[in-house]
Amino acid sequence: GASKAQALNTLGLAVARQGKFEAAAKVFAEAQQLAPNDPDILGNMANLAVDQLKFDEAWPLFAAARAAGESPTLRYHEGMARLLAGDYAEGWALAEARLELPNALRVRPSCPMWKGENLQGKKLLLVAEQGYGDTIQLCRYGKCFENMDVTLIWVVREPLRRLLEANVAGHVVTDTDALPDAHFWSPLMSLPLVLGVLRPEESPAAPYLRVPDGAAKYNLPNDTRIVGIVWTGSPTHERDRERSIPLEMFQPLFDKIPVNYVAPALGLDDDNVPMPKPFLPITPALKDFADTASLLNSLDVLVTVDTAAAHLAGALGIRTFLLLPFCPDWRWGASGTVSPWYSSVTLLRQPRYGDWESVIGDVITQL
DSSP states (O other), X not given: OHHHHHHHHHHHHHHHHTTOHHHHHHHHHHHHHHSTTOHHHHHHHHHHHHHTTOHHXXXXXXXXXXXXXXXXXXXXXXXXXXXXXXXXXXXXXXXGGGGGSTTOOSOOOSSOBOSSOOOTTEEEEEEXXXXXXXXXXXXXXXXXXXXSOEEEEXXXXXXXXXXXXXXXXXXXXXXXXOOOOOSEEEEGGGHHHXXXXXXXXXXXXXXXXXXXXXXXXXXXXXXXXXXXXXXXXXXXXXXXXXHOOOGGGGHHHHHHOOSEEEOTTTTBSOTTSOOOTTBOOOSSOBOSHHHHHHHHHTOSEEEEXXXXXXXXXXXXXXXXXXXXXXXXXXXXXXXXXXXXXXXXXXEEEOSSTTOHHHHHHHHHHHO
8 A cells, every 4th residue: 555655645746737727636645545654645735725816725734734743845845835924934944954955055154054143243144045136135134233243254155245245244254165264153144044034025135136236237229128038947946947948938938018128148258159039139148146246237027927137127127027837936926916026027818837938928018
């Protein structure tokens, strides 16, 4: 029975990944009959409910899963779901479980993790984690330390270094450098919890970034409006196939709205990527997020899937339409068109799983 339950569990995950939610629910129900107290199966049923934004079904399933076998993965998944549902107090606390997962951080300093101790005269390492977008979103919390006598040292990935150096208090090092000595460290995503700034509405507001002085200059033609399009996210993201959109789906937009289009995500480090039609060439090529900020700043509007470009545009205060899958990432919430994180960003959501056509239709209407 147990091995059959495991086989059904694996099948349920595969079916759920194709967006066939009812079929997946049937497979998990069958698996659960064979193994009623298996925390993996219960946890997958909880995640399936979250994928359908059925939070009232998800919470008892998470509780049952954790009663059957407590694990950091279960706590982390429930934490992300709680944040998505807007339950920040519970969400941030449970999301700390991510630090117990393997490969959670590129660097883990040897000093103690900051739990709210007095920082008077101390040095605090702020360590980036997860994607570039997370760092851009969460670097706003540096402002919460302004009235403390503390030296901040930001540990980020190289492509973010110039952007942050121009915008945050303290020193910026990259995560491949030798780490400077410090009294405490904190991963960026733990800051809302430790600072007690749980809700996005209470956090430092956007825009909070500006284009660094040394960034490349982009002289785009000014005969029509300039619209940036980002249709694909990082292929390493676990849900990238849900948030990326095939470029050909934008054709109705190009047909209906004849303006100048740019593709800010292409042209990074790679002069060999030919620009697909109808995009203007980007010169000079983008070296890092400082250059990308400069390019975004010269757009009239950005249309983007959920990727670092959305965070950068929001943090710069650029008018942005963000195209979201039916079950989006936690930070965009489960409903509404306005983001509490970024006032210049309008959220356009799939009305049902996989329906990008409606979303592209919304973009055309908005533009």
